[in-house]
Amino acid sequence: MLLRGLLSVLFAICGFTIAENTGNGTSQSVKDSPPLLLVSFDGFRADYLKQYSFPNLQKFFADGVLVDDVTNVFTTKTFPNHYSLATGLYAESHGILASHMYDPETKKEFSVANDTDPFWWNEATPIWLSVQNAGFKSAAAMWPGTDIKIQNQTATYFLKYNSHVNFEERLGNLTKWLTEDKSVRIAILYWEEPDRSGHMYGPENTTRMSKALKEVDDNIGLLMDQLNRTGLWDKINVIVTSDHGMVQCSDKKLIDLNTCLNSSVYTVVDLTPVAAIRPLNDYSSVYNKLRKCHPNMKAYLKAEMPERLHYKNNERIQPIILVADEGWTIVLDGKLPRLGDHGYDNSLASMHPFLAAHGPAFRKGYRQQSMNSVDLYPLMCKILGILEMPNNGTFNNVRCMLVNQTCTELAVVVGIVIGVLILLTTLTCLFRLMKVRDMSSSRPFARLELEEDDDDDPLLS
Ligand SMILES: *[C@@H]1O[C@H](CO)[C@@H](O)[C@H](O)[C@H]1NC(C)=O
Ligand SMILES: *[C@@H]1O[C@H](CO)[C@@H](O)[C@H](O)[C@H]1NC(C)=O
Ligand SMILES: *[C@@H]1O[C@H](CO)[C@@H](O)[C@H](O)[C@H]1NC(C)=O
Ligand SMILES: *[C@@H]1O[C@H](CO)[C@@H](O)[C@H](O)[C@H]1NC(C)=O
Ligand SMILES: *[C@@H]1O[C@H](CO)[C@@H](O)[C@H](O)[C@H]1NC(C)=O
Ligand SMILES: *[C@@H]1O[C@H](CO)[C@@H](O)[C@H](O)[C@H]1NC(C)=O
Numbered sequence: 001m002l003l004r005g006l007l008s009v010l011f012a013i014c015g016f017t018i019a020e021n022t023g024n025g026t027s028q029s030v031k032d033s034p035p036l037l038l039v040s041f042d043g044f045r046a047d048y049l050k051q052y053s054f055p056n057l058q059k060f061f062a063d064g065v066l067v068d069d070v071t072n073v074f075t076t077k078t079f080p081n082h083y084s085l086a087t088g089l090y091a092e093s094h095g096i097l098a099s100h101m102y103d104p105e106t107k108k109e110f111s112v113a114n115d116t117d118p119f120w121w122n123e124a125t126p127i128w129l130s131v132q133n134a135g136f137k138s139a140a141a142m143w144p145g146t147d148i149k150i151q152n153q154t155a156t157y158f159l160k161y162n163s164h165v166n167f168e169e170r171l172g173n174l175t176k177w178l179t180e181d182k183s184v185r186i187a188i189l190y191w192e193e194p195d196r197s198g199h200m201y202g203p204e205n206t207t208r209m210s211k212a213l214k215e216v217d218d219n220i221g222l223l224m225d226q227l228n229r230t231g232l233w234d235k236i237n238v239i240v241t242s243d244h245g246m247v248q249c250s251d252k253k254l255i256d257l258n259t260c261l262n263s264s265v266y267t268v269v270d271l272t273p274v275a276a277i278r279p280l281n282d283y284s285s286v287y288n289k290l291r292k293c294h295p296n297m298k299a300y301l302k303a304e305m306p307e308r309l310h311y312k313n314n315e316r317i318q319p320i321i322l323v324a325d326e327g328w329t330i331v332l333d334g335k336l337p338r339l340g341d342h343g344y345d346n347s348l349a350s351m352h353p354f355l356a357a358h359g360p361a362f363r364k365g366y367r368q369q370s371m372n373s374v375d376l377y378p379l380m381c382k383i384l385g386i387l388e389m390p391n392n393g394t395f396n397n398v399r400c401m402l403v404n405q406t407c408t409e410l411a412v413v414v415g416i417v418i419g420v421l422i423l424l425t426t427l428t429c430l431f432r433l434m435k436v437r438d439m440s441s442s443r444p445f446a447r448l449e450l451e452e453d454d455d456d457d458p459l460l461s
């Protein structure tokens, strides 16, 4: 009886875990799950949260989740990171590697201003397509890639990219789609600030940045109000995050390639802070000159890129990659292009964004120090109840953010089960010992009856 009780406890725990792990793109869970809204405020450096005040954002995660620091992917640029958030893949695996790319086989060129050829995006399946492939709909407002026919499909509802459409209009369209079409399961929203101000004024211009960040916080307020007014707030799961951080640049930190190399011997596919270089013929002479070019810039042959950057295994990565140190700018004309920039090594804290979440799927008042941006994808798949595509994320890194997960409390549960087991074993031994004493005095047959009735023993059930 004791054993049976313990086993049923164990089965209950295991059954719970097993039931949670049977995600299926077409299963019941998608039909019942509330929609998910994913929002990116471009260039929201993690430590802005500590330096500036965000009354609305604070309210948002006070009864939700905050992750202080998100390790994003290299290169820490806008397009690679937005595609990583949507796919859970490193840049080398999803194929959007930089703001400017060149494909040596097809001789095609990519830039953020000319991004519409699906060729560049087809190496991965972003989450909005997985939702559609599971029979549901998606809605998108300017998130990179959502207006492109990736694997022959755009997002179900989308806005063509236009930087002049303001936050309210983007949000208005999304909430309209969410309320009018109940089969919309994922909505994704992109906003250009505080990236734009960070580039223009530099993140250390506190006057300008506090103004830009107040506007961002006002927009978060607008978002909460709008969801509240449309009756979505209590039902919807909302994730607010960003693609990368920002660091101050300076005209005292310039690396001019022309001081090292004659421009006629190579072409530049992308320039700063990570340069992609194609030598025209003599690779080793170009590499040797670039290697010694500047103490604040590293030169790598493609095959020698450090493993941790996950920036090696793709045709679109050029033969030589130059990486400037934090705050340094690679130039060809001796002039500083921007007061703030990003794109640097993704191990730098200044390149990291944050993440906050709110909704029925999330814990309330839960705070976590760190995660990887690729972990977001398996988290979203779990919330939506869809199957994950192969990815580089780890659900275990983020499972504690969710209410329905056993999480680290599993250790506590195991502790309690073991504790109870020890206690019951001790009690059983004592009990048997007492019975043996009873038996030795008299009435041997009564003892046998007792044993048969063991299941209904009041002390142990
Ligand atoms: C997922 O759902 C489909 C369609 O209902 C079904 O054929 C398939 O067996 C399911 N897969 C799993 C792993 O449950
Ligand atoms: C955009 O890129 C394609 C190649 O992918 C090229 O054919 C086209 O000319 C480019 N358009 C512009 C406006 O640069
Ligand atoms: C792409 O979609 C269109 C219509 O949505 C369809 O006619 C066409 O066959 C599809 N092409 C491929 C390659 O799937
Ligand atoms: C949707 O966006 C368009 C601009 O693309 C804007 O004119 C319109 O007002 C927006 N709709 C709502 C409901 O906000
Ligand atoms: C911030 O930017 C403004 C506008 O460019 C400029 O006038 C001001 O001097 C800058 N402040 C600092 C501290 O750099
Ligand atoms: C939603 O609206 C109600 C009623 O106006 C208000 O009491 C509540 O504070 C609002 N909640 C949020 C999160 O804005």
Ligand SMILES: *[C@@H]1O[C@H](CO)[C@@H](O)[C@H](O)[C@H]1NC(C)=O
Pocket (backbone or CB within 6 Å): 262, 263, 264
């Ligand atoms: C670069 O090389 C070209 C061709 O070899 C030569 O004409 C030019 O003077 C060189 N420029 C510099 C700055 O050395």
Ligand SMILES: *[C@@H]1O[C@H](CO)[C@@H](O)[C@H](O)[C@H]1NC(C)=O
Pocket (backbone or CB within 6 Å): 089, 090, 093, 310, 390, 391, 392
């Ligand atoms: C990332 O995931 C992809 C898809 O599963 C896989 O091909 C690739 O090897 C992974 N990268 C690393 C570094 O594990």
Ligand SMILES: [Zn+2]
Pocket (backbone or CB within 6 Å): 042, 043, 077, 078, 079, 195, 243, 244
């Ligand atoms: Zn960005």
